Amino acid sequence: MATVEATWKRKHIIQQFSFGVGHVINDVTRLLMISFRLVFLMKVVRMSASNAGWIILFSRVTNAVIFRPMAGYLCDKVSVPVLSRRHGKKKSWHLIGIVLQVVSMPLLFSNCLVCSSEPSQWELIAYYGTINTLGWISIILIETAHLSLIPFIAKDQKEAVKLNGLRFENYSVT
Secondary structure (H helix, E strand, O other), X not given: OHHHHHHHHHHHHHHHHHHHHOOHHHHHXXXXXXXXXXXXXXXXXXXXXXXXXXXXXXXXXXXHHHHHHHHHHXXXXXXXXXXXHHHOXXXXXXXXXXXXXXXXXXXXXXXXXXXXXXXXXXXXHHHHHHHHHHHXXXXXXXXXXXXXOHHHHOOOHHXXXXXXXXXXXXXXXO
């Protein structure tokens, strides 16, 4: 009986550790999008400051108003046909978010692939606006799916607070 308890404790500690570091790539991507995106759009893509600002504003507002509530609904209620049977709803949506992130980040910080050789501001707005919004959708899906795992990992409220705190410990070091 003692070995079963020790095995469960070790597995539980591994789950807590995995949860604590599992959000790192999403946090790095978020910081990259927040700090570097505006400079990239204005200096590299040569978009006007107002158009770059509109892209950022549009993606943030649509994600706050539309996609954040939608991500919660998807993670709780919608099964992904093949993935959900094998991994469950939450992990499936997490994986979809990761795939979207892997696709959108290189596209966001590269030249417009569908634009003409001398793209107009409207072409740039349409392309980078779409890719930027996809990038934020991926971040929201990953974050929502990740946070929704807390009730399944934590034994009680105190442990739930500890798990949520693990996600932010890397920001306390300056």
